[in-house]
Amino acid sequence: MKFYLTEAGSRKLASIVTGSTITITKAISSDIVSSDPKRLVEIAGRKQSLQVNSINIENNVAVVKLTLTNLDVTEEYQLKQIGIYARFGTEEILFIVGQDRAGEKVPAISEREIEYDYQISFAFDTAAEVKISVSANDFIKKAEALNLLHLKVDKTEYVNKITDMKRVTVVNVPVDRWTGSGPWIQILQVATLKDGDTPTVSQHISEGESRADIIKAQEKAYSCINKCIVSNGELKLMCYVKKPKAAFFIAIKGE
CATH class of the missing domain: 2.40.30 (Elongation Factor Tu (Ef-tu); domain 3)
Incomplete structure (x- = not known):
């Protein structure tokens, strides 16, 4: 699966200012793909929520760690898209989209239990203090995530794919x-x-x-x-x- 900043997310990062707060509000999965994921404003075909494990920021690089489980999945589906939403001030946008045209099978819990972990990084070009928080919703699972591959993305490439993740x-x-x-x-x-x-x-x-x-x-x-x-x-x-x-x-x- 490859992750992309949406066009709306790119514009928000480009205009970030001192004291800004980015709030991750939700992460959802879908079995639908898009011909141009960077232009999406909503994720269609919602299947389930992902859990936000932790968010860290260092040297203008933010790292978001997510987990997908099938504990509440009663019917198998093919995971093809992940959408991460964020709030900038009072405006909530589709911030990051992950997409895999082939997809990954998510079985029903009655078949077997699975757990996929994702680490996504993005950078912003400012020396100002920026805070990243998580909306207090029930999709938050834990404070620490598995130690996966450390990824770093240059701001000049933020409109392109972020990178393949490790799972x-x-x-x-x-x-x-x-x-x-x-x-x-x-x-x-x-x-x-x-x-x-x-x-x-x-x-x-x-x-x-x-x-x-x-x-x-x-x-x-x-x-x-x-x-x-x-x-x-x-x-x-x-x-x-x-x-x-x-x-x-x-x-x-x-x-």
Whole structure:
């Protein structure tokens, strides 16, 4: 997915003055694409809200971190667009648009749980103090986000694409899909992976999970993994010593 400042967002950044406050008001997803995303003023085909994790500003570069989960998704859809709205004074505008024509599958929660993290940066050309805040809505999730790729955008390019983001994909590893008898193998479908990638794979404990026995079983199952092999759209997990006896989640950070 590539992110762009909208034309309205570009004009606002160009005219920012001392003491200004930019307030991020909402972030939403859609399954629709636009032929010219920079000219959009609204996001059509709204599917769900994203959660704003944190906003930081340093050396005239602002970094916004977002999370998309499918905890409230009851029907699968193809994520093709993300819109971030902001308020400048009393005026709310569509500030940033992310778009991917191919799209990314967001499954229903009944199929599996996923969590995508995004980091978006934009710069402004002023020595004045500028404050960036978040509207106190229920889409705010947490103060800290995962440490993703640090991005920096030059002001002279703010009307062009911001850049590709890095994402963390959370995948369920079912207990009943292991094959073989030593090594035990399970192949996961991960659309964001390709040959040559060297992702970081770690265990993921769902935020809503609090039962100690389940967490312990998941940790024990995850510890059985001895090797991971990446190919286009797939991640092969291999266990040489023991077969996992419980389902668990893994977080895949692409690099």
